[in-house]
Amino acid sequence: xxxxxxxxxxxxxxxxxxxxxxxxxxxxxxxxxxxxxxxxxxxxxxxxxxxxxxxxxxxxxxxxxxxxxxxxxxxxxxxxxxxxxxxxxxxxxxxxxxxxxxxxxxxxxxxxxxxxxxxxxxxxxxxxxxxxxxxxxxxxxxxxxxxxxxxxxxxxxxxxxxxxxxxxxxxxxxxxxxxxxxxxxxxxxxxxxxxxxxxxxxxxxxxxxxxxxxxxxxxxxxxxxxxxxxxxxxxxxxxxxxxxxxxxxxxxxxxxxxxxxxxxxxxxxxxxxxxxxxxxxxxxxxxxxxxxxxxxxxxxxxxxxxxxxxxxxxxxxxxxxxxxxxxxxxxxxxxxxxxxxxxxxxxxxxxxxxxxxxxxxxxxxxxxxxxxxxxxxxxxxxxxxxxxxxxxxxxxxxxxxxxxxxxxxxxxxxxxxxxxxxxxxxxxxxxxxxxxxxxxxxxxxxxxxxxxxxxxxxxxxxxxxxxxxxxxxxxxxxxxxxxxxxxxxxxxxxxxxxxxxxxxxxxxxxxxxxxxxxxxxxxxxxxxxxxxxxxxxxxxxxxxxxxxxxxxxxxxxxxxxxxxxxxxxxxxxxxxxxxxxxxxxxxxxxxxxxxxxxxxxxxxxxxxxxxxxxxxxxxxxxxxxxxxxxxxxxxxxxxxxxxxxxxxxxxxxxxxxxxxxxxxxxxxxxxxxxxxxxxxxxxxxxxxxxxxxxxxxxxxxxxxxxxxxxxxxxxxxxxxxxx
Numbered sequence: 001x002x003x004x005x006x007x008x009x010x011x012x013x014x015x016x017x018x019x020x021x022x023x024x025x026x027x028x029x030x031x032x033x034x035x036x037x038x039x040x041x042x043x044x045x046x047x048x049x050x051x052x053x054x055x056x057x058x059x060x061x062x063x064x065x066x067x068x069x070x071x072x073x074x075x076x077x078x079x080x081x082x083x084x085x086x087x088x089x090x091x092x093x094x095x096x097x098x099x100x101x102x103x104x105x106x107x108x109x110x111x112x113x114x115x116x117x118x119x120x121x122x123x124x125x126x127x128x129x130x131x132x133x134x135x136x137x138x139x140x141x142x143x144x145x146x147x148x149x150x151x152x153x154x155x156x157x158x159x160x161x162x163x164x165x166x167x168x169x170x171x172x173x174x175x176x177x178x179x180x181x182x183x184x185x186x187x188x189x190x191x192x193x194x195x196x197x198x199x200x201x202x203x204x205x206x207x208x209x210x211x212x213x214x215x216x217x218x219x220x221x222x223x224x225x226x227x228x229x230x231x232x233x234x235x236x237x238x239x240x241x242x243x244x245x246x247x248x249x250x251x252x253x254x255x256x257x258x259x260x261x262x263x264x265x266x267x268x269x270x271x272x273x274x275x276x277x278x279x280x281x282x283x284x285x286x287x288x289x290x291x292x293x294x295x296x297x298x299x300x301x302x303x304x305x306x307x308x309x310x311x312x313x314x315x316x317x318x319x320x321x322x323x324x325x326x327x328x329x330x331x332x333x334x335x336x337x338x339x340x341x342x343x344x345x346x347x348x349x350x351x352x353x354x355x356x357x358x359x360x361x362x363x364x365x366x367x368x369x370x371x372x373x374x375x376x377x378x379x380x381x382x383x384x385x386x387x388x389x390x391x392x393x394x395x396x397x398x399x400x401x402x403x404x405x406x407x408x409x410x411x412x413x414x415x416x417x418x419x420x421x422x423x424x425x426x427x428x429x430x431x432x433x434x435x436x437x438x439x440x441x442x443x444x445x446x447x448x449x450x451x452x453x454x455x456x457x458x459x460x461x462x463x464x465x466x467x468x469x470x471x472x473x474x475x476x477x478x479x480x481x482x483x484x485x486x487x488x489x490x491x492x493x494x495x496x497x498x499x500x501x502x503x504x505x506x507x508x509x510x511x512x513x514x515x516x517x518x519x520x521x522x523x524x525x526x527x528x529x530x531x532x533x534x535x536x537x538x539x540x541x542x543x544x545x546x547x548x549x550x551x552x553x554x555x556x557x558x559x560x561x562x563x564x565x566x567x568x569x570x571x572x573x574x575x576x577x578x579x580x581x582x583x584x585x586x587x588x589x590x591x592x593x594x595x596x597x598x599x600x601x602x603x604x605x606x607x608x609x610x611x612x613x614x615x616x617x618x619x620x621x622x623x624x625x626x627x628x629x630x631x632x633x634x635x636x637x638x639x640x641x642x643x644x645x646x647x648x649x650x651x652x653x654x655x656x657x658x659x660x661x662x663x664x665x666x667x668x669x670x671x672x673x674x675x676x677x678x679x680x681x682x683x684x685x686x687x688x689x690x691x692x693x694x695x696x697x698x699x700x701x702x703x704x705x706x707x708x709x710x711x712x713x714x715x716x717x718x719x720x721x722x723x
Contacts, residue, residue: 096144125161
């Protein structure tokens with residue numbers, strides 16, 4: 001008999017253990033117990049979230065690809081593969097290696113699909129970085145990303161960083177990777193063909209990462225979590241670079257029938273899930289697995305999450321073609337098993353059988369119908385606050401907010417030019433990537449406002465999708481498909497699960513409206529600290545197509561005399577705003593409303609203005625509202641502006657309300673009537689706000705000058721807030 005303490009420490013419940021006894025008809029071996037614990041963990045098996053993930057649309061305006069690990073879509077005979085994943089708890093325990101291996105893991109998901117990785121984005125959340133420990137976590141995560149990404153040769157081109165006390169003690173590190181290949185070179189994570197060989201390739205297996213997905217990622221943090229530091233994996237980006245080249249070269253041999261990254265749950269996950277996807281069984285021998293540590297137990301080998309490892313299904317008799325490629329690149333490569341007809345995973349250690357489990361029961365975790373309630377739903381009243389006496393001072397203070405200020409101090413540490421595909425650099429609304437030898441390119445972004453999702457999960461999730469699409473549209477791109485990283489608290493607490501449920505429903509509805517398939521993603525539960533859960537954070541990663549990459553549009557003001565135009569309409573909506581949060585320390589109220597039909601029409605008008613060549617700059621309005629969007633265009637363009645506002649809205653709300661469905665354009669004065677025609681075509685409100693002019697940034701409200709600041713003074717606050 002296995003003591004309850006043992007399987008509880010592995011993350012299994014009493015009910016799950018009884019289920020294992022029923023499946024096997026006997027007590028499990030230590031290796032079998034370990035395999036069930038990792039495969040049935042929330043991080044691998046999604047037992048508490050799978051039911052709702054089925055709501056996501058999988059068809060859109062382009063042909064979609066839904067794979068086992070990463071998905072994508074087809075454009076111009078090219079497969080664009082992308083995915084986002086979390087590495088939250090490892091990064092809180094060991095910031096540098098946690099973040100580094102998060103980058104390495106998502107890159108492997110892309111090239112095991114047959115695509116060459118061309119770009120990464122990072123969506124990060126931290127506590128207040130004025131506190132030393134939070135700053136330590138922040139610095140370590142950034143160091144891990146730059147260390148791994150710069151060395152492996154995949155550019156980090158964008159992302160986002162937010163700070164909120166809710167993330168103290170539980171940072172979020174969500175990493176997205178994009179890759180491309182010819183559509184006929186897409187690989188699948190399947191084991192197929194009875195008698196075909198199972199080949200282990202890459203680095204040797206050690207004890208790092210054991211229990212990472214079950215013990216570390218699928219449970220709340222408690223006091224004294226530093227003891228879990230050994231469960232964090234250690235990455236080697238130079239080995240990963242060799243692994244990229246070796247894997248893509250091995251696929252060109254045409255004898256690789258299936259391939260999967262050994263990520264979470266390591267050899268257990270890759271072997272059982274490949275067999276389940278191919279509806280076959282597998283037999284492996286752990287005595288043949290290359291080890292870098294002596295005395296490893298069988299369960300340790302099966303649970304290890306050592307990095308830079310792959311599992312391949314290769315045509316029998318052709319193994320040397322693949323093994324020789326990996327060895328040429330200085331990597332391990334050895335046959336450790338074969339495909340069998342019985343739908344079982346049989347794990348041997350030499351002659352000893354250490355695990356014998358039905359594939360379907362192992363690879364398909366139990367499905368739980370979780371309780372939820374609205375007891376934790378936020379009050380929706382918006383509190384009135386004192387109107388500032390000095391709007392110059394308020395604007396400068398807003399520009400210094402870590403959530404608004406430039407993240408240049410971070411992204412300058414990343415190599416965003418390697419592979420020389422980056423056409424629009426980090427720091428704008430979205431990065432733009434050219435495709436060598438093609439006229440078209442891609443725009444990529446990631447977005448989510450967790451405070452909106454706390455105040456109204458459904459609305460906040462819809463806004464995340466709408467803003468991501470808006471970020472792509474202002475570059476001139478057509479939004480094509482979505483990946484997500486769903487970060488929430490403990491799903492066993494009904495109020496936390498309510499936030500998850502409503503966010504998934506909101507994302508699903510918005511994606512249906514925008515004709516955007518959700519082609520891949522990740523769920524990260526149990527993100528809590530000693531004060532409670534993180535802000536619900538359904539991060540949206542989105543890719544769009546630029547039909548002509550030379551026609552891309554950017555944020556900065558361009559020329560003196562250009563007219564500044566607002567697409568959309570200003571409303572009095574301060575609830576959930578950065579202004580209330582940062583200036584008045586209030587995190588409550590009604591988030592800005594979202595009219596999806598208006599949003600689509602505003603985006604269509606912007607896209608048309610860029611396509612016909614009349615938009616000289618474009619910038620979406622989001623955190624900080626109208627005043628911040630105007631200031632950013634001025635700062636980045638090193639141009640002043642003279643703006644006049646006549647809306648019958650109180651000045652602080654007019655300046656800092658985060659009303660959705662708004663975009664700033666600048667145009668040559670000769671094209672004012674052309675813009676008017678476009679706006680009337682799509683039946684959207686628009687307004688001429690002023691013009692680009694001089695070195696000063698001025699805003700008048702009903703003939704009263706309320707802001708008058710040199711753009712250089714704004715730039716000092718904007719670029720200097722994050723050291």
